Amino acid sequence: MxxxxxxxxxxxxxxxxxxxxxxLCYRNxxxxxxxxxxxxxxxxxRVNRVTPALFAAFPGPEAMAxxxxxxxxxxxxxxxxxxxxxxxxxxxxxxIVEEYGGEVPARLDELVRLPGVGRKTAxxxxxxxxxxxxxxxxxxxxxxxxxFGWTKSQDPDRIEKDLCRLFPAxxxxxxxxxxxxxxxxxxxxxxxLCGACPVSDLCPRLGVVKSR
DNA sequence: ATCCCGAGGG
DNA sequence: CCCTCTGGAT
Numbered sequence: 001m002x003x004x005x006x007x008x009x010x011x012x013x014x015x016x017x018x019x020x021x022x023x024l025c026y027r028n029x030x031x032x033x034x035x036x037x038x039x040x041x042x043x044x045x046r047v048n049r050v051t052p053a054l055f056a057a058f059p060g061p062e063a064m065a066x067x068x069x070x071x072x073x074x075x076x077x078x079x080x081x082x083x084x085x086x087x088x089x090x091x092x093x094x095x096i097v098e099e100y101g102g103e104v105p106a107r108l109d110e111l112v113r114l115p116g117v118g119r120k121t122a123x124x125x126x127x128x129x130x131x132x133x134x135x136x137x138x139x140x141x142x143x144x145x146x147x148f149g150w151t152k153s154q155d156p157d158r159i160e161k162d163l164c165r166l167f168p169a170x171x172x173x174x175x176x177x178x179x180x181x182x183x184x185x186x187x188x189x190x191x192x193l194c195g196a197c198p199v200s201d202l203c204p205r206l207g208v209v210k211s212r
Numbered sequence: 213a214t215c216c217c218g219a220g221g222g
Numbered sequence: 223c224c225c226t227c228t229g230g231a232t
Contacts, residue, residue: 022217023217024217036217036218037218037219039216039217039218040216040217040218040219040227041215041216041218041219041227041228041229042216042217042218042228042229042230043215043216043217043230043231044216044217046216046229046230046231047217077228077229078229078230079228079229079230080216080227080228080229080230081218081219081226081227081228081229082227082228082229083227083228084219084220084226084227084228085227085228088219115219115220116218116219116220117219118218118219118220119219120217120218120219121218121219124217136217138216138217138218139215139216139217139218140216140217141217154223155223156218176217177217180217181217183217184216184217188215189214189215189216190214190215213232214231214232215230215231215232216229216230216231218227219226219227220225220226220227221224221225221226222223222224222225222226
């Protein structure tokens with residue numbers, strides 16, 4: 001799929017999913033950071049079910065830094081990986097309090113140094129809480145990128161670079177959201193709903209692009 | 213059984 | 223590249 005076909009596809013997906021945005025409930029960078037790490041291997045609606053109680057119990061990094069491991073675990077148990085997540089939430093809060101004066105850093109290199117924060121989470125926070133362009137590569141973006149032929153790699157870091165080269169920076173954030181939205185609704189992991197796909201005419205999987 | 217808007221470690 | 227961590231929905 002060439003650059004022009006890709007741009008056409010993005011235009012149409014953006015038209016189809018005009019409301020595509022971050023699915024996590026949050027009111028500030030700290031809450032978004034917490035909600036995003038909880039969303040690892042867990043659906044966003046399940047995250048949104050536990051965050052109100054979590055944010056009420058630990059409103060900011062200072063409170064979280066003083067939290068007990070089992071106290072946090074109890075609140076986030078249903079999101080899976082709760083031991084790792086609880087440990088990282090507390091450790092991360094301490095780093096934010098001690099090294100960043102209680103403010104979530106707005107830089108990629110500083111965010112990824114926080115415990116439990118990888119490039120995916122960092123780019124979600126940068127794009128949605130700080131308005132800094134970042135290409136989010138989650139399982140959906142990864143899958144669609146391969147299906148549309150935008151990358152041959154399986155490595156998320158490599159895919160991120162490929163997509164950043166393919167798209168202009170001012171579309172990175174929205175591209176992530178619309179790919180995720182389309183991936184969840186139509187272009188699903190085990191069984192894509194190709195018969196009901198609104199952009200199947202642009203899909204290399206069906207061999208239609210080549211014949212145009 | 214398989215997957216979910218992942219990260220860390222080998 | 224591989225593996226593990228975890229619960230819940232389908």
